[in-house]
Amino acid sequence: MFWLVDPEGGRFISKGVNNVRFDPDHVGNTARVPYADACRKKHGTQHLWRVAAADRLAGWNFNTLGCWSDEAVATAGASPLAIAPTNALGASFKLHRRDQVFPDVFDPAFAAHIREGANKHCANRCHRVELLGTFIDNELYWSPDWRGADELLTLFLNLPSHRPGRVAAIARLQEHYREFSQFNAVWQTPARSWQELATMGRVEAPFFRMPPGGLNDALEVKADLANPARAAFSADCDAFLAIVADRYFELCVSAIKAADPNHLVIGSRFGYQAKSSVIAAAARYLDVISFNCYELDATSQIETYAASGKPCLISEFAFRGDDVGLPNSHGAGPRVASQTERARCFERYVTAALRHPSVVGYHWFEHADQPAEGRFDGENSNYGTVTIEDDPYVELTETMTRVNALAERIHAGTLPGD
Incomplete structure (x- = not known):
């Protein structure tokens, strides 16, 4: 059975929320951020929002700020939170080469770019006790998936x-x-x-x-x-x-470890179930394999990745309720009728995942709802633990609080009836 280890040497399950920030989603390509506007009215300043958000997450028994979060939130509240940033090392190289869907790992400039990016993003975090680990990338295109049929x-x-x-x-x-x-x-x-x-x-x-x-x-x-x-x-x-995957993970992990030898490299956040050769390459170099799984039950994907022999972290999952007035017309994950069912889905999903010995964490997507008008890519869904007005979804967060409190016992199999 796998566990993460905290700075004091204790067993640790990473219970996280993604995109915990004052300005999570602009409306389309505008400068308007409805959540930030609401939080200014409610909290006054960004600092006071950070304090409130940190204490609220800790009160719900979360212990990690997932990807795209404001890292200052981690130390703003009464209880410290771990951070788990992504550095977009491969994706940032691809963006410099507009003819590439996947970064050209054979380009000599790729290795130099990865080293530069790792030094820029990881070296200054190497002594931070709140750093859980580093994600390399998010949802790179490895094989046919919802984005296309190309190999x-x-x-x-x-x-x-x-x-x-x-x-x-x-x-x-x-x-x-x-x-x-x-x-x-x-x-x-x-x-x-x-x-x-x-x-x-x-x-x-x-x-x-x-x-x-x-x-x-x-x-x-x-x-x-x-x-x-x-x-x-x-x-x-x-x-x-297999050749591409081995080169990608070897170059990225070695660059991150050189810049920060003190922390874990916790994956590249697979967006769709990867081919076995990619998983094998990931397992050769990573400390933890991470994947996003927007299904009602993650068991099948957990078993696929756990067969590599490495611990696994679910880096994104969510359920969207159709009872709060948001369109839910763009975005991944199951749609359910109500917030009651949304809370039940969270409990079933997380409980089943934690019963697998390889799972060391789960990160919910995301902290606040998306704008009804749609963010930059059109997503307009009820993903939040809080509304656009920064009001918690009570049924969901009460369930999260209870399940999060039991997470270590569920994983260890020490609950009554296990």
Whole structure:
């Protein structure tokens, strides 16, 4: 059974809330932040809001500020809170290369960027006792999911011809296929040589693969058994994915550990169940594997990640109630009829997760509701522990208080009836 360890050497389950801040969500791309406006009226100053928010979270038996939170909240209240920031190391590199969906880990500039980012964000936190650990990134695109059907291999093959990632992808295929004709028997490109492949405008995937997880995995195996060419394509994609994942985690974790040898590296917050090769690479380098799971029950994903032998942290989950007037038309996670059901979902989800020996934490998304008009990406949902007016959802937070208080006993299996 896994536990985190606090600065005094005690067992610790990270019970967190994401995005605890005075200015969490602007309306669209405007400067208006309804929650901040309400909090100015209610608390007067940002400092007084921090004190109130910290004490309220501690009163609900939370002990961690999750991603995107104002770190000053951690020490503002009567009881200190842990912090768990994300540094967006890979994502920030991708943003400098607009042709990349996933950061080109083969680009020499990537390693330099990661080292620079780790030094900038992690070195100044290396002696902070309230730091639980560092997330590398959030929801990078590893394989087909809700955002698209592309494989990482095809994404790299479609980088501009001079990009190191495209060169590396073609080199991997050349190592595997002795002749170009053998490769093209599977991939069916219009190219007639490796040289043409390196410069052609777009390489189309010859087959479509479903997102990993659940029934999809069994259907993928069946489809590959029925078609040797499809099986070869799948093997090409999975082999390249393993190389990319190993390089990503090796470079990022080593850079963070060099900048901050005192704290954990707690994952890259997988947004969708990762392929087994990605999980294996993550387990080789990370201290904790983190993933976001917007399901009614996280058990299946917990078991998938726990098979790596590493502790697991659920870095985002939530349930949205349809009874408070918010649209709930954009955003992840189940919608339920009422705040009563929302509280019940939290209890069922967290209790089931804590009964797994690998789970060392759970972080709720998020502290305050989103604006009804929608934030920058259109999300407009009832995710909050508090309303836009900063009023707590009583049923939800009372349930959170009770379940959080029992978390360590649930995890240890020492409750009556366990």
